[in-house]
Amino acid sequence: MTVVREHDAGADPRVEAEKLRQLVGEAVGDDITAGVGGPKNGTAGAHFALIQSEHAVALGPGLHGHGRTIHFDELGAFCFVLNQPARDVELFAQRLLGPLLEDPKNEDLIDTLESYLRNNGSPNAVARQMFLHRNTVRHRLRRITALTGADLEDADTRLAFQLAILGRRALAQLAS
Template sequence: MFQCKDLFKLPSLSKMKIIAGNKGLHKIIRWSYKAESIHLAKWVHGGELLIVSKMVIHEKDFNLYNFLKEAISLNISGALLLIGPNYIEQIPQSVINLSNQKHFPLFLIPWDTPLVDIFEELGHAIASINLINDKHKDLLFSIIFNTNLSLDYLKYQSQEVNFSFDGYLQFFEINFLLPQSENAIILNDVDKDTICQFIHTLFENEHIPILSSSYTKNIIALINVNNTSLDTLNTLFPQILNYIKENHPNYIVNIGIGTRQKSLEKYKLSYEQASKCINLAIKQKQKNMIYYYEQLGLYQLFYDINNKTLLENFVHNILYSLMAYDKKYNTNLIQTLEVYLNKNCNLNQTAETLFIHRNTIKYRLQRIEEITNTSLDDAFTRLNFFNAILIKKFLQ
């Protein structure tokens, strides 16, 4: 992805300087837009480099502060101001303060710089990067969906994207939800590109080869962990989580991580494991969690059991009488039992969690024993109840 900081690499912008918004230099530029009206909403989609030239500044109601404020609200990545006689001659302090506060890069360049050169160089740079991004996506989707794939093909294609298929590889997946509804959300292109760029930079700084792409509500990535310790990875994934939480607080995020695999036949397995981690997080309504497949415990066993009927029968045998009772009398015995077991059979903590009196908990537990003809003093009984509740939630 082409970032604001990459503008300094373009020969046509050799005289450009930045006067505010330095903390936003990581922002992604998807294209450029030369403003021809003070009203931007109709003409931009977010992620543009806004070029402010002579035409717009001579409009009757032009105000640089209000103009850039609207640009920021439309998720434009930065602004390039042409300065000089009959152009912008002075930058108000309020504009500089706004740009710094919103991390909105504000660049200046002499008015006589040929814009056609800027458009041409920027267009070529963005197109080249997009081509690499497309290769990332093609490689990842080939691994996931192509059943007739060869390792030689992958190695040949990966040469252009600086990725190695030698050694151990590992998939991870990032899922995004909307907080208000906890429904899946399709990422907008600007957020998606910015997050992907952060992830790439994070792993590249640790010399970890990475392929990444996004689709609908997820970002998927494949990393070469042949020379990477678990301790290093255990520091990187929380950094991704914290970055998204701080910079995109409008999303709920969960990260699923598959196991390390060394053969072409098993790469797809790592992806499927990462996806299973995401599915589990969604089922459990988890928020901003990191799941390693190899650490799922019993859930890993549930996923690996091909015959789901066995799981359904186990739940039925252990919980059917309680489910039927709850349904008939509109009670919450299974919920009470779940909280009681999760609180290590502590009556006081169970009562506090459910906001009901301790004696009510005792009565409900007594009813559970009577209905199921069991004793909660028995450790094996408690284990069966606990596992049945886990499987029930897993199967929902």
């Protein structure tokens, strides 16, 4: 279900969206998830808000759980990635992660890299999270560096990898 309405300056869109979600959920007998895009002006703006709400429904439950109202701006860094054309996101991710994606045996490297980024660059935290020996993690990080030529100590490089991974995940979830 999609609802496009004119923004009422006196109404709180979060409260209004939640009321509507609950009404529809009761009517269909299910706890549904609702997505809300930002207030936009004009026909093009309404279309953009619709896309944002679809993204909130597609990605929000994985981040915040099913059966609630999720606003596009609650998607965190996904907002940045999703405001780019899909083809640009694909090319960006391929450029950074391509050497790791070429061989299916390297899937463990992608998982290790993602864990490394989520754990603020701590090989020990990665080892604990992935149930690996810390030397295995360090070996994988050296392989990632060798394959990509990237300096994982550089903050900008880590941010770029994080955005590439988020972009791949977002596009995969939107495609499913």
